[in-house]
Amino acid sequence: MKKSLFLFCFLLGMLGNWGSVLAQPAQKLINVVVSPDRVDWKCKAKDEVKFTVQVFRNENLLKDVVVDYELGPEYFPTVVKNDVLLAEGKTTLKASMKEPGFLRCKVIAKVDGRRYEGMATVAVDEAKIQPTTANPEDFDVFWMNAIEEARKQPLDPKMTLLPERCTSTQNVYHISYQNEHPGSRMYGILIVPKKSGKYPAVLQVPGAGIRPYGGFNMGENIITLEIGIHGIPVTMPQEAYANLANGALSGYPSVNKNDRDTHYYKRVYLGCVRAVDFLYSLPEFDGSTVGVTGGSQGGALSIVTAGLDPRIKFLAAFYPALCDYAGYLHKRAGGWPHYYRNAQPAANEVETLAYFDVVNFARRVKAPGWYSWGYNDVTCPPTSMYSAYNVIPGAKELHLYLETGHWTYPEQGAERMEWLKDKCGK
Template identity: 30%
Template sequence: MPSADLPLPDCRAFRPELPVPVDFDSFWARTLGDVPPGGRDKPGVTLVDTGLTQVRTYDVAFAGHGGQTVRGWLRMPTGATEPLGCVIEFLGYGRGRGPAHQDLLWACAGYAHLVMDTRGQGWSAASGATADPDPGAAGAVPGFATRGIESPDTYYYRRVFVDAVRCVEMMRGHPEIDPARVVVTGISQGGGIALAVAGLVPGLAGVMPDVPFLCNIPRGARVGGLPPYTEIASYLRLHHDRTDMVFRTLSYFDAALHAARATAPALFSIAMMDEICPPSTCFTAYNHYAGPKDLRVYEFNGHEGGGERHRAEQLAWVRSLFAGLSAGRTATS
């Protein structure tokens, strides 16, 4: 379907100034500094027999927000003798980590690949294994985009972003991983999470957000034609007096604001006929991104983006990126 959003030349120049809460940085410093007892204990890592001989798969359990257990799959090439570069993937809206034997691309390319469950999700595409004990769903519309939206402290994505940061910390401490060669990536919701992590975690090797959600959220809620942005519009259709409160809460989780604090090299993808994550919202994050950046635009694609063509672009980009980083460096060197 032809896009109802801005044309490509206008998107390339689209860099609106988004309101930044005065306590944005202190809020995240406080949030990430709040580690419960045992919150950084050694993660559980259990080898799983998938029947595959060239890829090792581990069931991983680590402490996320509030010390709550978050699960994921870690896949690694068999026979590796040196510290591995690592790709950490955050999932799209509604997806869970799925079965142990799928998503082998990055492991087959010679990297460690960690797929993190998104708490409470996993009802579509692939099942999840991570509960959300703090749903904050009272008054929310169906879905996750309005859970706990009355306050930044209770909002659903506060917990998710903390989970993602702890996931990166865990993988940097893994004995088979080179902490200087860790890349985060994701499609849609996963792309927004990856951008947030890039703004919150120094020293990443790179970030690859694809058609990212959670960018310029006020615009997404106003022009997005399909969920999840329409969940926010539906909530405000019921609560006419809460618009300012809602957009204030959401500003702490706007990936475009996190992108403005990110310095790792980035490879974005944006689709111009995307009705789920309108291209102008994705370009807001790209145009505000503070680090070195590159972009692939898929002019006639919707939310599927560049698909396997873009996977090939990512493989080449990561190979070139890691080639410039020597194994064994520290994450901050």
């Protein structure tokens, strides 16, 4: 039986809750356990995988339970069965895949009018997964010109001390700086050591959603900057963000996705580079040691920033989103926000989004990176994440927490912090 812990997760792609931090349920009344027949959850193409399914109540097998299940590549099951009776509360299911990808077994137990889900996902030759998204010939020129144009605007940094957030060793500021054109600003929370000296810096980029920020605190010897991406202050009342999430900024990832010059993420990506410019402007910065980190959309932005800006010396990314959008057009799972899961692209969309797809920034990442995710992620499918990871040329290390979905264990978060501090020399 799996032990249950209170876990925090970023649920992205769930309508109205992008980027919300929620607690993973400690324990459900009915526990559906799906166990593959290999400890590392990996196999080769054409290997048969056996999934043992067990349904428990009160730590005992639940007899005469009715389940639905599906087997096959994530989002493309090849076997779907409904209302299967498990007289003894368990069964064994078998499946295989011919191509590299991820083989998923998802089971839903139906008890007393409620549904309880369990799943396991096995990697199939995952190191051979390659992107389906094209690499535009003028990709580097496009982004080099965009950054050059953005830097023609004065950075015009502004810093407001937040006394109520300061400590005996750190000053905390609400900051902003000018982005890619006059009046377009980015906002964030800056934490700076009070003690005189020169310090390394880490940029925290956000998961999806619209919300306030409290700052990313790595201790008294590291500068941190946590930014928002929407060009609005990050210290407003929660009601303001809720109104924007359900109003003007609803569906922001899809804004102008058929025009590379006005797509929403263009100003976002440029704003991440300008955030590094801002860190370099600080007199307390040591002038060299800067990294970037984030999860989901923030994992994507970490890779994007490192791919665009050679000043980034290291990055740490949880379950990156925005990877291999075109996957669905090739009958395999694509990355959040799943543009083509249930729709076909309009004119110029596929070509435009190639300039914003994380796989093409991953191809250009030279900085050493720490990456971490699980195989049961349904928000950022592992097929999409590996399509980016496998093309990264820089030094990389992948820390798998196999059964996790779009959430992290506390130990996983601690491991990231230890790695970042080591790279900062702290």
